[in-house]
Amino acid sequence: MGEIFRFMRNKRLFILMIGLILFIALMGFTLGRKRLTWPEKFINDAFGTAQGVLYQPVGAVADFFRDLGRLSDVYRENEQLRRTVAQYTQDQIRFNQLEAENKRLQEELDFTEQQKKMDDYxxxxxxxxxxxxxxxxxxxxxxxxxxxxxxxxxxxxxxxxxxxxxxxxxxxxxxxxxxxxxxxxxxxxxxxxxxxxxxxxxxxxxxxxxxxxxxxxxxxxxxxxxxxxxxxxxxxxxxxxxxxxxxxxxxxxxxxxxxxxxxxxxxxxxxxxxxxxxxxxxxxxxxxxxx
The missing domain is CATH 2.40.10.350 (Rod shape-determining protein MreC, domain 2)
Structure with a gap:
């Protein structure tokens, strides 16, 4: 009996044992039932609400960083497109210049060949x-x-x-x-x-x-x-x-x-x-x- 009383004096261990017994009893009581009691519903709803409140900021932060990654990808793609357009514009200008130069020189060549047939200059x-x-x-x-x-x-x-x-x-x-x-x-x-x-x-x-x-x-x-x-x-x-x-x-x-x-x-x-x-x-x- 003395040992039992010494054991009971340990309040923390006693409370833990009582909680464990109640948890086992509650699990055994609810096991196999399809419907929950109102205390159980209250606990589940409270837990779900708390989980939702915590999840929304975390989800928002995750979405924010995911959008930042996508924005970075879009920026790199736009930079590449701008470089491609600039290069295309420069190539188009160069092509037009070469085409005009070629046309002018061809006309001058044709002119020279024609004049050789007309005189000795x-x-x-x-x-x-x-x-x-x-x-x-x-x-x-x-x-x-x-x-x-x-x-x-x-x-x-x-x-x-x-x-x-x-x-x-x-x-x-x-x-x-x-x-x-x-x-x-x-x-x-x-x-x-x-x-x-x-x-x-x-x-x-x-x-x-x-x-x-x-x-x-x-x-x-x-x-x-x-x-x-x-x-x-x-x-x-x-x-x-x-x-x-x-x-x-x-x-x-x-x-x-x-x-x-x-x-x-x-x-x-x-x-x-x-x-x-x-x-x-x-x-x-x-x-x-x-x-």
């Missing part, structure tokens, strides 16, 4: 590397010089038409004076003598009209009255410019000095503000073999 293609901003001296600089066989007073043209005349030559570069700046009264014969295409006997002198920015063909004989749309080419007579080079198209005409001649307003064929490649015309000299 040689054409040295040059890049325009500079132009003057001086309104009183309209010149351009090309990347060919004496090392390339360039000499002063060689005519220069584009695929479209006549551009000007080589005025200064250095070792690796040359200066070209545009036909809009040539002196028609020069004693060196630099004025451009012209004729109408289809009228081989016609003749005129090309000058530049500063007021309207167009060319003029003056001293046209009254028998060769120009018509709008007539093509004007170099005549090759009394001039440094070879014959047959396109100059421009007649826009209008009027009676000239004393009513004995006509003056025609010419739209230049060459585009002087878009010069990138030009041809220096090499005319064979009598008694000199071309290389």
């Amino acid at each position: 040689r054409y040295l293609i040059a890049q325009v590397i500079g132009s003057t901003s001086n309104p009183y001296e309209k010149t351009i600089t090309i990347n060919l010089g004496t090392n390339d066989g360039i000499q002063p007073e060689m005519a220069v043209r584009t695929v479209d038409g006549l551009v000007g005349l080589v005025s200064k030559v250095k070792t690796f570069t040359s200066t070209v004076t545009l036909i809009t700046d040539l002196d028609p009264n020069s004693s060196k014969g630099t004025p451009v003598s012209a004729t109408f295409l289809g009228k081989p006997d016609s003749f005129g002198i090309i000058e530049y009209d500063d007021e309207n920015g167009l060319l003029q063909m003056t001293k046209i004989d009254e028998r060769d009255k120009p018509a709008d749309g007539d093509k004007v080419i170099t005549s090759g007579l009394g001039s440094l410019f070879p014959k047959g080079i396109m100059i421009g198209t007649v826009k209008s005409s009027q009676v000239g000095d004393f009513g004995l001649t006509f003056t025609a307003i010419i739209e230049p064929a060459a585009k002087f503000d878009h010069l990138r490649e030009v041809f220096v015309i090499v005319v064979p000299q009598a008694g000199v073999d071309e290389p």
Whole structure:
């Protein structure tokens, strides 16, 4: 009996044993029953509510980190798409530039081959590397010089038409004076003598009209009255410019000095503000073999 009383004095052990007995009795009582008592329902509902309250923040935090992972994936995909679009845009620009360059050079090649069949001139293609901003001296600089066989007073043209005349030559570069700046009264014969295409006997002198920015063909004989749309080419007579080079198209005409001649307003064929490649015309000299 003394041992039992000493055992009972241990309250913690006693309470644990009572709880264990009640738990076993409760399990045995509820085992096999399908319906729960209201205390059991209360305990289950309370436990479920507490579990739900605890689960919602945990679930929200888990969803938050999961969304962050997805957002990071979307960001990387968007970065890749932007790089792909940028590269595509750059490739498209490069393709368009190459296509335009190829088309222009092909036209120039076709032009050269065509001219070889028409005359004996040689054409040295040059890049325009500079132009003057001086309104009183309209010149351009090309990347060919004496090392390339360039000499002063060689005519220069584009695929479209006549551009000007080589005025200064250095070792690796040359200066070209545009036909809009040539002196028609020069004693060196630099004025451009012209004729109408289809009228081989016609003749005129090309000058530049500063007021309207167009060319003029003056001293046209009254028998060769120009018509709008007539093509004007170099005549090759009394001039440094070879014959047959396109100059421009007649826009209008009027009676000239004393009513004995006509003056025609010419739209230049060459585009002087878009010069990138030009041809220096090499005319064979009598008694000199071309290389």
